[in-house]
Amino acid sequence: MSTLATAPRSTSRWTRGWSGRRRWPLVSSLGGAIAAALVLLPLIFLVVEAQQSGWGEVERLLLRHTVAVLLWNTVRLTLACTALCALLGVGAAWCVERTDLPARRAWAVALVLPLGVPDFVVGYGWVSLEPSLHGYLAAVMIMTLSLYPLVYLPVAAALANVDGSLEEAARSLGLGPWRTFWRVTLRQISPAVLGGCLLVTLGLLAEYGAFEIVQYETFTVAIFTEFKLGFDTVAACALSLVLVALSVAALGGEFALASRGRSWRPGPGARRVAARVGLGRRRVGAMLALGAIVGLALGVPLGSLAYWMARGSSTTLPSASILSALTHTVAYSAAAAAIATALAVPVSTLAIRHRNRFTLLIERLAYLPMALPGLVIALGLVAFSVRYALALYQSAFELIVAYAILFLPLAVVGVRSALAQAPPRLEEVGRSLGRRPAAVWCRVTLPLIAPGIAAAFALVFISSTTELTATLLLRPTGVNTLATQFWAYTSDFSYGAAAPYAALMVAISAVPAYLLTRRMATVARIGAPQ
Amino acid sequence: MRGRLHPLLPSLALTAGLLLSGCGASSHAADEITLYNGQHEQTTAALVSAFERESAIHVNVRSADEATLGNQILQEGSNSPADVFYSENTPVLEALREKGLLAPVAPSTLAAVPSRYSSAQGDWVGVSARVSVLVYNSSELQPSQLPGSLLELSQARWRGKLGFAPSETDFQPLITAIVKLDGTAAAERWLKGMQANGTVYPDNETVVAQVNNGESALGPINHYYWFRLQAELGASAMHSALHYYAPGDPGDLIDVSGAAVLRSSGNQAAAQRFLAFLVSRMGQETIARSHSYEYPLRPGVSPAAGLRPFADLHPAALTPAELGDGSAALSLEQKLGLL
Numbered sequence: 001m002s003t004l005a006t007a008p009r010s011t012s013r014w015t016r017g018w019s020g021r022r023r024w025p026l027v028s029s030l031g032g033a034i035a036a037a038l039v040l041l042p043l044i045f046l047v048v049e050a051q052q053s054g055w056g057e058v059e060r061l062l063l064r065h066t067v068a069v070l071l072w073n074t075v076r077l078t079l080a081c082t083a084l085c086a087l088l089g090v091g092a093a094w095c096v097e098r099t100d101l102p103a104r105r106a107w108a109v110a111l112v113l114p115l116g117v118p119d120f121v122v123g124y125g126w127v128s129l130e131p132s133l134h135g136y137l138a139a140v141m142i143m144t145l146s147l148y149p150l151v152y153l154p155v156a157a158a159l160a161n162v163d164g165s166l167e168e169a170a171r172s173l174g175l176g177p178w179r180t181f182w183r184v185t186l187r188q189i190s191p192a193v194l195g196g197c198l199l200v201t202l203g204l205l206a207e208y209g210a211f212e213i214v215q216y217e218t219f220t221v222a223i224f225t226e227f228k229l230g231f232d233t234v235a236a237c238a239l240s241l242v243l244v245a246l247s248v249a250a251l252g253g254e255f256a257l258a259s260r261g262r263s264w265r266p267g268p269g270a271r272r273v274a275a276r277v278g279l280g281r282r283r284v285g286a287m288l289a290l291g292a293i294v295g296l297a298l299g300v301p302l303g304s305l306a307y308w309m310a311r312g313s314s315t316t317l318p319s320a321s322i323l324s325a326l327t328h329t330v331a332y333s334a335a336a337a338a339i340a341t342a343l344a345v346p347v348s349t350l351a352i353r354h355r356n357r358f359t360l361l362i363e364r365l366a367y368l369p370m371a372l373p374g375l376v377i378a379l380g381l382v383a384f385s386v387r388y389a390l391a392l393y394q395s396a397f398e399l400i401v402a403y404a405i406l407f408l409p410l411a412v413v414g415v416r417s418a419l420a421q422a423p424p425r426l427e428e429v430g431r432s433l434g435r436r437p438a439a440v441w442c443r444v445t446l447p448l449i450a451p452g453i454a455a456a457f458a459l460v461f462i463s464s465t466t467e468l469t470a471t472l473l474l475r476p477t478g479v480n481t482l483a484t485q486f487w488a489y490t491s492d493f494s495y496g497a498a499a500p501y502a503a504l505m506v507a508i509s510a511v512p513a514y515l516l517t518r519r520m521a522t523v524a525r526i527g528a529p530q
Numbered sequence: 531m532r533g534r535l536h537p538l539l540p541s542l543a544l545t546a547g548l549l550l551s552g553c554g555a556s557s558h559a560a561d562e563i564t565l566y567n568g569q570h571e572q573t574t575a576a577l578v579s580a581f582e583r584e585s586a587i588h589v590n591v592r593s594a595d596e597a598t599l600g601n602q603i604l605q606e607g608s609n610s611p612a613d614v615f616y617s618e619n620t621p622v623l624e625a626l627r628e629k630g631l632l633a634p635v636a637p638s639t640l641a642a643v644p645s646r647y648s649s650a651q652g653d654w655v656g657v658s659a660r661v662s663v664l665v666y667n668s669s670e671l672q673p674s675q676l677p678g679s680l681l682e683l684s685q686a687r688w689r690g691k692l693g694f695a696p697s698e699t700d701f702q703p704l705i706t707a708i709v710k711l712d713g714t715a716a717a718e719r720w721l722k723g724m725q726a727n728g729t730v731y732p733d734n735e736t737v738v739a740q741v742n743n744g745e746s747a748l749g750p751i752n753h754y755y756w757f758r759l760q761a762e763l764g765a766s767a768m769h770s771a772l773h774y775y776a777p778g779d780p781g782d783l784i785d786v787s788g789a790a791v792l793r794s795s796g797n798q799a800a801a802q803r804f805l806a807f808l809v810s811r812m813g814q815e816t817i818a819r820s821h822s823y824e825y826p827l828r829p830g831v832s833p834a835a836g837l838r839p840f841a842d843l844h845p846a847a848l849t850p851a852e853l854g855d856g857s858a859a860l861s862l863e864q865k866l867g868l869l
Contacts (some may be wrong), residue, residue: 386607
């Protein structure tokens with residue numbers, strides 16, 4: 001059975017039309033160039049700042065025992081969390097998308113929501129539950145519980161899109177259910193799994209939350225020390241280059257793994273919706289496992305919010321300003337999600353349909369913002385705009401672009417994994433029927449990758465709603481978002497007053513999460529026997 | 531299939547709207563200033579509205595933590611939209627002064643508060659103050675057991691009982707004070723002892739909360755964190771109390787909140803007027819009433835009820851300006867692996 005990997009080789013260069021004529025993907029190239037330029041902005045800032053640093057200073061900061069400890073902390077946290085997130089994310093997505101689990105849509109929403117809970121609330125929830133919680137294992141548990149949605153969402157989208165006929169063929173050839181999953185299903189969703197793991201890995205390299213939540217010190221702590229206490233941007237940027245080096249290693253690793261197998265669907269025909277597995281008596285166990293994930297990842301922080309509202313003396317009815325904060329948060333996050341998703345489409349299209357060294361470089365570049373502290377990216381935008389675009393400085397537009405850069409990696413994973421699943425042959429058929437590329441894209445490609453696009457949008461939207469660092473630096477003067485108001489109250493111990501803002505962040509994260517489940521309803525309708 | 535793309539459409543419309551409305555940085559009118567605020571937002575909001583009533587000058591407030599704003603101003607340089615920077619601690623002001631980014635403060639403004647709490651060069655003015663104290667869990671420790679000196683915290687009897695936040699801006703002044711009063715070797719010994727004894731927390735809010743719930747027995751903080759926690763939780767939920775160091779001890783430090791006018795400000799007159807207001811009687815009374823639990827620095831204005839009177843504090847003879855930008859303390863912490 002070599003069907004999985006028999007994509008026509010002709011698509012690996014610039015696309016040939018049915019007639020064999022080479023076609024330069026103009027729109028995609030333009031989009032890819034914009035994405036690359038945006039991502040390069042903070043990177044250029046980083047390099048320009050870092051190279052002002054003398055080697056002596058870098059040596060003093062870098063060649064210390066502490067730094068070795070911090071790097072080791074970062075690496076072991078990253079490895080353990082990535083593995084666990086893969087396990088939780090794929091397991092949960094499989095239960096929700098591929099079994100007859102009851103209340104699947106409710107689970108689908110609840111499993112995504114931990115992404116919309118601010119770190120501070122997570123930390124507070126755990127510390128009030130168990131004050132002695134700190135150290136490596138605590139960090140692994142808590143970071144896994146807040147990051148597994150980065151695997152869950154793209155994998156769920158990919159699972160919804162797998163071709164059931166392959167699984168049926170495997171089963172009919174005598175493979176058991178477990179081996180079918182391992183050898184057929186997992187192979188089809190591997191771009192989504194690897195992409196999600198890449199996000200978790202890169203995100204953890206730049207993670208500061210683990211320190212704030214459970215006092216687990218990672219390499220980012222050294223960078224923040226230079227910013228916060230030394231006011232030394234140069235040293236902070238020099239140290240950040242270490243993160244770039246680590247993420248290059250992660251990007252290379254993921255690329256090597258992903259290159260081992262392509263997984264688009266074989267036939268020119270329509271896919272079969274894959275059958276759901278009857279859980280039978282295992283249903284209780286699955287419910288308990290998912291319940292435990294949601295209870296720990298969502299229940300603990302929401303519990304502390306409820307406690308704040310009930311007990312905090314600063315609890316009041318939120319003023320009218322909460323509405324303005326809500327509107328700004330929704331508008332900025334939705335706009336950023338739209339831009340990031342729109343940029344992720346050309347980046348992924350180039351990397352998958354027009355694969356060459358250059359397009360792959362752009363795609364790899366697009367992941368880097370995930371591995372840099374938000375402060376570095378935001379300061380890069382500050383430095384650029386005060387020099388070359390002062391009129392845009394601290395405008396809504398600049399903040400939205402900042403979000404789009406910060407969370408472009410999330411969008412790329414969502415779109416890329418969907419595109420990797422979509423058979424290019426369908427597009428070729430469309431073109432052979434005389435359709436223009438734009439029409440083929442709208443009528444053939446877009447419907448095929450729609451679940452991935454929706455997942456990309458949701459990931460960026462939810463992550464933007466809780467973003468604080470870039471928001472504080474770049475928001476228009478006088479504008480508040482839910483995250484900035486929440487921060488202002490909590491830094492003043494006014495937990496009761498802060499709670500409604502955090503609750504709203506979680507609530508608006510539920511909206512895209514819920515919209516994603518509408519796809520499940522559609523698939524169920526299509527998949528039902530006529 | 532059509533329903534799936536639904537969330538994209540309204541957001542595209544929103545983007546277009548924001549693109550049209552969001553551009554255009556605010557231009558400076560004579561009766562308008564921009565304040566970069568690193569001080570607690572609620573206190574600043576009260577000050578700003580009192581100032582706007584009195585002066586008819588509109589204040590655009592940008593709040594963030596002081597280090598973020600400090601880094602932002604460093605990047606902005608001469609293009610900074612900020613006219614005034616108001617920060618919770620002085621090291622960030624000293625760092626900006628060293629880069630030549632601050633304008634001299636009007637002499638009459640400097641004269642309103644004791645000169646030892648302002649910049650030695652007159653580039654920033656002290657506005658309010660906090661005192662460095664010990665918070666201890668009152669069910670685990672009796673006042674008689676507590677150390678008179680900050681230096682005693684490094685003794686082995688506090689092993690496993692101490693909590694502290696070495697990455698907080700309030701912590702470096704303690705190190706600097708020991709360096710200035712007892713020498714670098716003493717500071718290094720002390721830090722090693724702290725490292726052996728203590729749990730490292732990310733911030734003072736966590737220190738006070740963890741001491742209050744008994745996870746740590748005691749820790750060095752600034753007094754106002756405890757008062758704010760009490761205001762939020764209520765007196766019945768407080769299982770901790772404050773302990774003041776012996777007079778003149780290096781731990782007995784005054785930390786100052788200060789404000790400065792940026793050299794790049796195109797509206798120096800209005801900016802100076804705001805600084806003058808901060809140290810005026812009305813400004814200082816606003817701070818005393820704002821539940822920030824800071825000491826107003828202007829003589830004759832009393833702090834919030836419950837605070838030990840400012841005159842009864844006997845701090846070490848070090849001025850905030852002498853404590854500098856904290857870089858020596860930072861290097862020491864980095865050398866020992868505390869940061």
